[in-house]
Amino acid sequence: MSKPVKATAWWNNAHNRxxxxxxxxxxxxxxFFFYIGNNALHNMEQRGITTGFKFLNQKAGFGxxxxxxxxxxxxxxxxxxxxxxxxxxLVSVLGIICATILGFLIGVARLSSxxxxxxxxxxxxxxxxxxxxLLQIFFWYxxxxxxxxxxxxxxxxxxxxxxxxxxxxxxxxxxxPGFGWVVAAFGLSIATIIIIKLWAKKRQEQTGQQFPVLxxxxxxxxxxxAIAYVATSTPLHWEMPQLKGFNFRGGxxxxxxxxxxxxxxxxxxxxxIAEIVRSGILSVSHGQTEAAHALxxxxxxxxxxxxxxxxxxxxxxxxxxxxxNLVKNSSLATAIGYPDLVSxxxxxxxxxxxxxxEIIAMTMGVYLTLSLSISFLMNWYNARxxxxxx
Amino acid sequence: MIVHTPHPDLPPxxxxxxxxxxxxNNLFSSPLNSVFTLAAIYVLYxxxxxxxxxxxxDANWIGDTKEACTNDGAxxxxxxxxxxxxxxxxxxxxxxxxxxxxxxxxGGLIAYLLIEGLPKKAWIxxxxxxxxxxxxxxxxxxxxxxxxxxxxYKWGGLMLTLILSTVGMxxxxxxxxxxxxxxxxxxxxxxxxxxxxIELWRGVPLITVLFMSSVMLPLFIPEDIRIDKLIRxxxxxxxxxxxxxxxxxxxxxxALPKGQNEAAEALxxxxxxxxxxxxxPQALKTVIPGxxxxxxxxxxxxxLVMIIGLFDLLSIxxxxxxxxxxxxxxxxxxxxxxxxxxxxxxSMSQYSQHLEKKLHKGHKR
Numbered sequence: 001m002s003k004p005v006k007a008t009a010w011w012n013n014a015h016n017r018x019x020x021x022x023x024x025x026x027x028x029x030x031x032f033f034f035y036i037g038n039n040a041l042h043n044m045e046q047r048g049i050t051t052g053f054k055f056l057n058q059k060a061g062f063g064x065x066x067x068x069x070x071x072x073x074x075x076x077x078x079x080x081x082x083x084x085x086x087x088x089x090l091v092s093v094l095g096i097i098c099a100t101i102l103g104f105l106i107g108v109a110r111l112s113s114x115x116x117x118x119x120x121x122x123x124x125x126x127x128x129x130x131x132x133x134l135l136q137i138f139f140w141y142x143x144x145x146x147x148x149x150x151x152x153x154x155x156x157x158x159x160x161x162x163x164x165x166x167x168x169x170x171x172x173x174x175x176x177p178g179f180g181w182v183v184a185a186f187g188l189s190i191a192t193i194i195i196i197k198l199w200a201k202k203r204q205e206q207t208g209q210q211f212p213v214l215x216x217x218x219x220x221x222x223x224x225x226a227i228a229y230v231a232t233s234t235p236l237h238w239e240m241p242q243l244k245g246f247n248f249r250g251g252x253x254x255x256x257x258x259x260x261x262x263x264x265x266x267x268x269x270x271x272x273i274a275e276i277v278r279s280g281i282l283s284v285s286h287g288q289t290e291a292a293h294a295l296x297x298x299x300x301x302x303x304x305x306x307x308x309x310x311x312x313x314x315x316x317x318x319x320x321x322x323x324x325n326l327v328k329n330s331s332l333a334t335a336i337g338y339p340d341l342v343s344x345x346x347x348x349x350x351x352x353x354x355x356x357x358e359i360i361a362m363t364m365g366v367y368l369t370l371s372l373s374i375s376f377l378m379n380w381y382n383a384r385x386x387x388x389x390x
Numbered sequence: 391m392i393v394h395t396p397h398p399d400l401p402p403x404x405x406x407x408x409x410x411x412x413x414x415n416n417l418f419s420s421p422l423n424s425v426f427t428l429a430a431i432y433v434l435y436x437x438x439x440x441x442x443x444x445x446x447x448d449a450n451w452i453g454d455t456k457e458a459c460t461n462d463g464a465x466x467x468x469x470x471x472x473x474x475x476x477x478x479x480x481x482x483x484x485x486x487x488x489x490x491x492x493x494x495x496x497g498g499l500i501a502y503l504l505i506e507g508l509p510k511k512a513w514i515x516x517x518x519x520x521x522x523x524x525x526x527x528x529x530x531x532x533x534x535x536x537x538x539x540x541x542x543y544k545w546g547g548l549m550l551t552l553i554l555s556t557v558g559m560x561x562x563x564x565x566x567x568x569x570x571x572x573x574x575x576x577x578x579x580x581x582x583x584x585x586x587x588i589e590l591w592r593g594v595p596l597i598t599v600l601f602m603s604s605v606m607l608p609l610f611i612p613e614d615i616r617i618d619k620l621i622r623x624x625x626x627x628x629x630x631x632x633x634x635x636x637x638x639x640x641x642x643x644x645a646l647p648k649g650q651n652e653a654a655e656a657l658x659x660x661x662x663x664x665x666x667x668x669x670x671p672q673a674l675k676t677v678i679p680g681x682x683x684x685x686x687x688x689x690x691x692x693x694l695v696m697i698i699g700l701f702d703l704l705s706i707x708x709x710x711x712x713x714x715x716x717x718x719x720x721x722x723x724x725x726x727x728x729x730x731x732x733x734x735x736x737s738m739s740q741y742s743q744h745l746e747k748k749l750h751k752g753h754k755r
Binding site for chain 2: 043370
């Protein structure tokens with residue numbers, strides 16, 4: 001007869017320990033928040049800070065140099081929030097587009113068989129990704145754009161575009177009623193291209209014959225809108241910027257803050273995207289290229305059908321996180337006074353209204369929502385495009 | 391009987407070997423490539439000679455005042471005159487030796503740890519982590535051994551940049567490891583707290599974190615406690631950085647084969663024992679390059695502390711442009727700042743790539 005096994009003490013049981021530990025942890029977190037919450041209430045009472053979101057309806061009383069929606073000093077703090085948010089979105093979207101194009105070009109150039117081009121791309125990448133973004137923003141703003149000549153001595157490109165210390169002036173398109181037809185023709189040609197593409201793919205799968213989709217699409221894209229444009233008697237003209245007094249009137253003005261921020265964001269992020277593109281293309285094993293060549297695909301088709309689809313699997317997740325970084329980095333705008341969300345709302349509005357907790361929470365909430373929704377989309381895409389391993 | 395004697399091989403055509411062969415293969419392999427090459431040479435010709443003329447040949451190196459800058463090129467006199475301020479901020483010049491010796495000691499310790507094959511590394515590492523912070527504090531701040539106290543608002547320049555990034559890293563690494571373990575843990579409460587913490591900090595820009603630490607943090611603590619501005623920035627940076635660190639460490643934890651964990655359990659090791667002895671040493675080893683890269687990011691990001699009014703390298707250079715005696719030398723200033731940042735970041739990233747190659751060997755099949 002063996003002795004009955006002595007049960008371990010209950011506090012040594014792994015399951016019980018896990019529960020105890022978690023209860024302690026949760027209690028610690030709750031206590032911590034209770035403590036700082038209590039302090040905050042007390043401190044705010046001492047300093048006479050009111051709480052709540054009523055301040056959003058108060059009059060702001062300060063101007064904003066760039067607003068995409070109508071805004072003036074009489075509008076509310078709530079409206080400054082929207083104006084700032086839109087400015088953030090504007091610079092982020094433009095930055096993402098430009099950085100992607102430049103980044104892809106440089107990433108491909110880095111892998112070029114041309115030694116000189118590859119080296120120039122490598123030097124570009126190594127220089128710009130190792131410099132702080134803030135330094136680059138300052139450089140473009142204070143050392144380049146702020147030293148441009150005054151409005152009277154603007155640098156100009158014909159009568160079309162002007163560059164001076166107050167910004168960049170380009171013509172503004174003015175649409176007349178008939179322009180809707182041109183847009184409609186453009187939409188029609190895109191729809192036709194999609195149908196052609198589907199049909200060509202089906203035909204190729206059935207008969208093996210290829211159809212020059214790219215050429216016919218380009219033709220359609222140019223010809224249809226051009227016909228509509230001429231048929232409606234050219235309903236588009238350009239409003240030129242003109243020097244009146246000390247400043248330019250008419251046209252579109254790009255304020256130097258936006259230009260500097262956009263330049264710096266583009267150049268910096270492009271250097272990071274270039275590395276991602278390079279590593280993505282290199283991650284496709286050489287066997288794939290050889291196999292494609294063995295099948296008789298030409299280099300262009302190899303790239304299009306074999307390498308890029310596989311490289312994308314590596315590129316897109318990293319690219320998304322770069323896009324997210326770009327959106328977050330656009331908040332550096334506040335250092336040069338571009339009126340983005342942080343600068344307008346967490347800066348000026350906070351200084352005037354003084355409601356730190358609400359304002360910082362709202363600002364962080366915006367960035368958090370953006371980040372979480374993009375990473376949610378990303379995870380969904382990742383799960384869908386993941387290699388199906390059998 | 392016919393004996394076949396092959397002719398000796400002809401030498402390769404002169405156009406496919408040597409300099410010409412290299413040029414043909416690498417620069418002029420096709421008409422399009424030739425166009426690219428010529429265009430690139432033209433662009434370089436337009437950019438490089440003026441740049442070198444400005445930066446070196448036509449530059450002004452000697453003198454003490456703005457009037458000494460008579461040539462067309464860069465006025466490096468400006469940097470020379472301000473050099474000490476760019477390095478040490480408003481630290482009293484008579485006390486510079488304290489900063490220098492502290493950084494020399496740190497550099498020596500790190501170099502000792504990085505050079506392969508030196509003995510007693512464990513002791514040196516322990517001193518670097520446990521003893522050195524106190525030595526550095528005593529040297530920087532003073533108040534011990536009869537050293538004069540230097541308040542933190544006098545710290546600045548490159549010195550402050552280095553302090554911010556190393557101290558941020560010092561706290562972020564252990565905290566990041568704990569968070570990464572929490573995120574991988576089987577306990578739901580610990581896991582969700584870690585996830586919320588990590589995603590929260592990673593989802594917001596560092597600027598708002600710094601704003602928060604300078605505006606909101608004073609509200610969260612009892613009103614009779616005042617926290618130094620530098621400490622507040624450091625708290626913000628450490629929190630922010632630890633979330634990023636946690637994700638890097640998590641990458642290493644996930645890359646580790648499950649068998650390691652199971653083997654540790656089979657040996658009867660407790661959770662902490664298996665983490666400390668089996669899992670973390672392997673996981674951390676694989677993510678050292680990632681950790682170095684995060685450190686580079688942090689090093690660049692410390693420039694944002696300017697927004698809350700600390701005088702790091704970039705900030706002190708930026709503020710020097712407003713000096714009425716030295717107006718108009720911003721390009722020189724930015725160039726110098728860029729050079730310093732670049733040297734640090736580039737050498738660290740080269741080191742991280744070297745490590746990556748070295749560590750990769752063992753795992754290659």
